[in-house]
Amino acid sequence: MRRFVRTVLVAALVVAASLVAPSPAHAATRNPVIFVHGLSSSASTWNTWIGKFKADGYTSSELHTWSYDWKQSNATTATQLKTKVQEVLAATGAAKVDLVAHSMGALSSRWYLKYGGGTSAVDDFVSVAGVNHGTDVAVFCAFYTSCKEMVLGSSFLKTLNSGDETPGSVDYATLWSTCDALINPDESAKLDGAVNTSVGCKGHTDMNDDSGNYTKVRDFIA
Template sequence: MQRATRRIATALTAIAGSLLLSLPLATAPAQAASHDPVVFVHGLSSDASTWDDWIADFEADGYSSSQLFAWSYDWTKSNATTASQLSSYVQTVLARTGASKVDLVVHSMGALNSRYYLKNLGGTAYVDDFVSVAGVNHGTSTAALCGWLYTSCKEMTTGSSFLTALNSGDETPGGVSYAAYWSNCDSAIDPDSSALLSGATNVGVGCISHTDMNNDHGVYQQVRDFIG
């Protein structure tokens, strides 16, 4: 009787083992992609909506809307004033997301207030990647058209005291990864080379207009890969 019981138990164990082997292995749930929050900074005579195309592209490539922050500010003010406001905004983003750092993606004059934040207001501690898209990093002769109207525009004029101080010493301070994307036919930045940054990854994107630089999909793909 005992032998028969053992045979039955052995047979049942073998059947159970076969059934377990035939079941598909459980897989761990896919981990959501981890990204730094991205803060987008517009330029002169613009607003947050200038980033709508790229925000849609980032979302299509796996970012959530809660990781993407297009910031608007009063572009007529001094870039130093705007930089202080940007500093506060970045802290708000970090508090909201729980992240330790953000990526800054900026266009045109946005490069000046953002770089002032990095250089003079401790921003390098809170920024992982900095991307300048058609940034007026070394000024432009075209700023003379509006320099008499707006402080911010006067600061963009080639050789201004603001730019001289901003570009003195290290143009890419701290442990931030810097990139600058520039066009060889940007009529808003004269000369075109003013968009380059010493110490950054400088990338020529060909002939793309100033206003198209931050909604061009090809430029977007390069920026996405840089901060990705």
Template sequence: MQRHKRRIATAASAMTASLLLSLPLTASPAHAASHDPIVFVHGISSSASTWDDWVADFEADGYSSSQLFAWSYDWTQSNATTARQLATEVKTVLAKTGAAKVDLVVHSMGALSGRYYLKNLGGTAYVDHFVSTAGVNHGTSVASLCGWLYTSCEEMETDSSFLKALNSGDETPGSVAYAAYWSNCDAAIDPDSSAELSGASDVGVGCVSHENMNNDHGVYEQVRAFLG
């Protein structure tokens, strides 16, 4: 009888161990929660949907959909106005997620509102990483084609008062980690060096078009590594 009871106990112990091994591990959700939420800012003549590929990539790499915020705004308005709206968006994201800071990932003209927010609106207190992809950080000759139509485009002209003020002094203020990714065959950024930022990690990604800079998977992998 005692031997029979020991056999039952042994079998039960083995079954319990097997069930425990089959349970899903909880490390993944804990790891996902450790990420800063990301706010994506598009450029001129664009919308939040321009980030669809990267949002999917981040989700595949462990981010949850509730940590990824592709934001749309009126791209014709002044980048200063957009920056004030971005400040509100960041506070909304922090309230939703309970995070202390966000990462800002921007494309093209989105770099201007993002940098204005950091420099002039106290954004450095709420941003951990700032990533500029094909950012019009020092203007572009191409902006002359639309500067007479839109305030936002006029501000991208190389000698605009907006850019002179934005780039005066420290281009990478605060304790934010900055990175600027640029291409040597970006037809929208002229000259190519305009996409660089003094004080940032400036990364040449090779020949990637302006339109593909924020959906190219190779660029994504570098951005993902930078965000840690």
């Protein structure tokens, strides 16, 4: 009798659990995140934030960094980014990714979104100290193609920013500093149609190390 009662209780608990627990098909999922570095940088620039994402429960399979030749045209990098996105989608089985870009990385990311079909593969895009409308500082490194494209009024920027600056159904956000010595004017980092957030006075290279900025990015793409 005791064994029968125990069997009935176990069966009842299994049935109750099946009623309240979501099936795998309906379980909440997160988009994998791809991080895009900027000028004179590499994938390692994201190490601090990768650690923070992992501390907040993200797995390595959800976090993807990559390095590219930052001296080449941002349009070329955009083509390589498209390949990276396709690789991540294939490896994870996800329908879309989130893009987080720092500095010049915002240009290749946006070129991919606007001219590379990226709006169908990207859910959220965050530009952290992005050189979205150029900077007068770029004249000092304009011997590199990528840097020449960041000069205020360049043909690259005119093409990138013509028409809709935030195309598609992608959710766009920017974080910009009020005292970024490498982006002048500071408002160059903002985008029409995006959630533009001033984070106060923070240095350019600190923007994607800062804990407060990390929290803003994490919450936006969640």
